[in-house]
Amino acid sequence: MLEIYYDKDANLDLLSGKTIAIIGYGSQGHAQAQNLKESGLDVIIGLKEGSKSKTTAEDFGFEVYNTAEAAARADIVQLLIPDEVQSAVYKNDIEKNLVEGNALVFSHGFNIHFGQIVPPENVDVFMVAPKSPGHLVRRMYEEGRGVPGLLAIEQDYTGKAKEVGLAYAKGIGCTRAGVIKTTFKEETETDLFGEQAVLCGGTTALVKAGFETLVEAGYQPEIAYFECLHELKLIVDLLYEGGLGNMRYSVSDTAQYGDITVGPRLINDNVKAEMKSVLEDIQNGKFARDWILENRANRPLFNALTKKDEDSLLEKVGKKLRGMMSWIK
Ligand SMILES: NC(=O)C1=CN([C@@H]2O[C@H](COP(=O)(O)OP(=O)(O)OC[C@H]3O[C@@H](n4cnc5c(N)ncnc54)[C@H](OP(=O)(O)O)[C@@H]3O)[C@@H](O)[C@H]2O)C=CC1
C-alpha cells in the first residue's frame, strides 16, 4: 500500500536540541544543510582535511569540523559524500563516533543495500532521498516549494526512526511536495536503474544517436543540436508538468503522430530486453561490484569514456551555441 507523507505528518520539534552533522558539502550536502538551517535546526558540517568547500560552508554560517569530529558532536549523521567513498569514510571516521541512539542517515541506499556499510545495532539507520539533483533541492526550498522525496527505515533502534526521518524530510523541504515510504532495496535498485537506463544513460545515448544520425546525413551540426538536445528540455518540462497528455497537447499533431508511431520502433523488444539485463546487473550486485572495483583501479573506464564525450562534436557545438545565443541564463 502506497504511503505518502506531507508537512502535516512531520514534526520538526523532534529535531529540537539535536545536532545534525552533514558530512559533505556538495550537490546534496550544501542544499540539505542550508535548508535544514533555514528550517531552524542545529546543523554542523563535516569535511575532509583541506576540503575546498570549508570556506563556502563557513560563509553560510556553518561550523565546520573534520569528519570524525563532526560525527562525534552529532546526534544525527547524514552521509552526503560520493557513494564510492562512503564505506572508507564511515570505517575511518564515523563508526567509532556513533553512540547509542544516534541516527545514521543516507540519501541513497547503495552502501547499506550492498553491505559496504554495516552499522552497529544500537543506532537508527534511515534514508531521506530527494528525487532531484541537489541544486534543485535548494532552489525549490528557497522558492517556498519542495522536491518529492523517499523515506526508508533500515534500523529503528529508538522506535522513532520514521518520525525523525519525516522531521528531517520536512527540514529539507521534501514533505512540502510529498515523501513516499520505500525500502533501501527498492530505492537503490530503482535509482540505479533510472539513472543508467533512462535519465542519464538512456537520455544521453538517445541524444547522441539522434545528433550523429543527422550530422552523418549532412545536416548542420547546429541544427542537429537544437533538434536533439536543446528542445529535449522543453519536451521534458511539459512531461514533468503534466505527463504525456500535457506534452502531446502542446506539441503539434504532426509531432504527436510521429511520437506514437515512431517511438515504439526505437524502443523495440531488444531495447526492453537490454533494460531488463541492466536491472538484473543491479539486482545481482554486478553493477555495484563493477563500480567499487572501478574506483579501486582509479577509474580507467570512467575517465576514458567521460573524456571521449567531452571531446565530442555534440559538446563542442553546444558550447559554441551557448556562447553565441542567450537562452541560457
Ligand atoms: N547529486 C544528487 O543530486 C543526488 C545525490 N544523492 C546521493 O547523495 C549522496 C551525496 O551525493 P552528492 O551530493 O552528489 O555528492 P558530491 O559528489 O556532490 O559530494 C561532494 C562532497 O563530498 C566530499 N568528498 C568527496 N570525496 C571525499 C572523500 N574521499 N572523503 C571525504 N569527503 C569527500 C567533497 O569534499 P570537497 O568539498 O572537499 O570536494 C564534497 O564536500 C550520495 O549518496 C548520492 O548517491 C541522492 C540524490 C540525488
Ligand SMILES: CC(=O)[C@](C)(O)C(=O)O
Ligand atoms: C538526481 C538523482 O537522484 C540521481 C541522478 O540519481 C543522482 O544524481 O544520483
